[in-house]
Amino acid sequence: MKIDRIELFHVKIPLNFIFKSSQTTLNHRETIIIKAVDELGNSGYGEVVAFNEPFYTNETLRDSKNVLINKYIQKLINKDIKHPFDIHKWVDLSYPMALAGLENALVDLYSKSKKKPIMDIVFNEETNNEIYGGITLGDIDIPSLIKQIDNYQNQGYTRFKIKIKPKDGFIKLGAIREKYPDIQLLADANKSYKIEQIEMIKKLDSLNLLCIEEPLDSGNFLEYQKLQEAMNTPICLDESIETIDDLKTAIELKSLKVVNLKAGRIGGMYYAKQMIELCRKNNIKYWIGSMLESGISKILHVHLASLKDTYIPGDLSSSKRYFKKDLIKPEVTSENGIIKVPKGCGLGVEVDENTLKNYTIDYIQIGGEKH
Structure with missing residues (x-):
């Protein structure tokens, strides 16, 4: 296929709620949608899932x-x-996020041309033809967490990830576990603990968590090795794993037992496939995350989560939870906590x-006749 032009849509999409983690607060999502057009x-279509600030x-x-306009697209x-x-x-x-967005647009275009x-x-x-969805809840107060878990349980969701920080993470998770002894529960600390707080982190072992994601502020694999040796709860790495070499090093050092993969973060499906194959060879569990993204990137992650050996339901839920109107038709929907995987060519939407x-x-536009 020959690329005639690339169109970039810088979009700003209002969120249905204020999303809070230990690192940031968001009430809208800005991303870049890439449209690749052949001769x-x-x-x-692909999506660049970087955030405005480097948190x-x-x-x-x-x-x-900048890199898309001045370097990457010129090569295509x-x-x-x-x-x-x-x-x-x-x-x-x-x-990697710019590269992933561009690669994903090309993969969608190529798949459509092959009618696959x-x-x-x-x-x-x-x-799998369908996947279980999972809910991520921000760093909010306990009554609000309980109310939201009740609401999403009624919608059929069974797996919940809670954003935590050192000040009250154990208290929040403990309150949730006491009320819901059987739900699938994990924590995401977004690099908010220091290795010196290892005893505080170890307390989480008592809560029967599926894993704890990115607890340490350093991203140092030797520190993660020390922490994993001291804990029964599996350590899950996400943003600390930027390349295949990072994953190889973390595996060799036994710094993790689980990895959260997001094609939009690691450079695209090419690298996602390599990392999944490496996990399979080394008995590392993997699952598919989400980037508070539009349906263009989210549906790609729905496809990835349809692999039969993913560890747990991904950070994937209905479009309506995040946006009044998403960018895809049909939108991502969940029925009794289950999301159907599109069957059409390319992304299938x-x-x-x-x-x-x-939203733009x-x-x-780069290349082609101006529109």
Whole structure:
């Protein structure tokens, strides 16, 4: 396929609620939607899931946008691409979120041209037709947490991830576990503890958690090794794993037992597949996260979560939970806590162009005739 043009839609989508973690507070989500168009007029979509501030990783949305416009996209225009993963021969991993968005648009476009679902192109193995959703709840007070868990349990969700910080993390999780002794529960500390607080972290062992995600502020694999040796609760790494070499090192040091994979964070499906294969070889459990993203990126993660050996339900729930109107048709929906995996070509959904334009605060086209 030959890329005629790339269109960038910088969007700002209001959230239905204020999302709080130990690192940030958000009431809207800005991302960049990438539309890749070939010489026949066919299109594919991807999403850049970087945030405006570098609280999660160092790459910001401004960084992503600059490198896409000034470097990455220039390498693609009018280039004949035999396979979307060829992009990784030309583009390094300096800006993985920008790279992932571009790669995902190419994978969607290529899958459509082959008239195949995206997972047939990337993995070519049997997948599930539906997945269990999972709920992530922000750093809010205990009564609000209890109320929301009740609400989402009534909707069929059984797995809950709670954002915590050292000040009151154990108290919140303890209150939840006391009221709900049987729910699937895990914690995400977003790098808010220091290794010197190891005894405080070890207290979480009493709460029967599926794992604790990113507890340490340093991201030092030797410190994680020390912590995992001292704990029964599995350590799950997310943003500390930026590359395949990071994952290899963490596995060799026994710094983790679980990894949270997000294609939008690690450079795309090409690297997600490599990491999943490495996990399989080394008996490391993996599961699929989410980036507080629009349906364009979220539906990609729904596809990834359909692999049969994922550890737990991902951070995936209905579009309506986050946005009044999402960017895809049909939107991501959950019935009794279950999300159906789209069966169409590519991502298996359509992008709602009108909604996309309504949310767009900046538009750039590179290549092709101007529209």
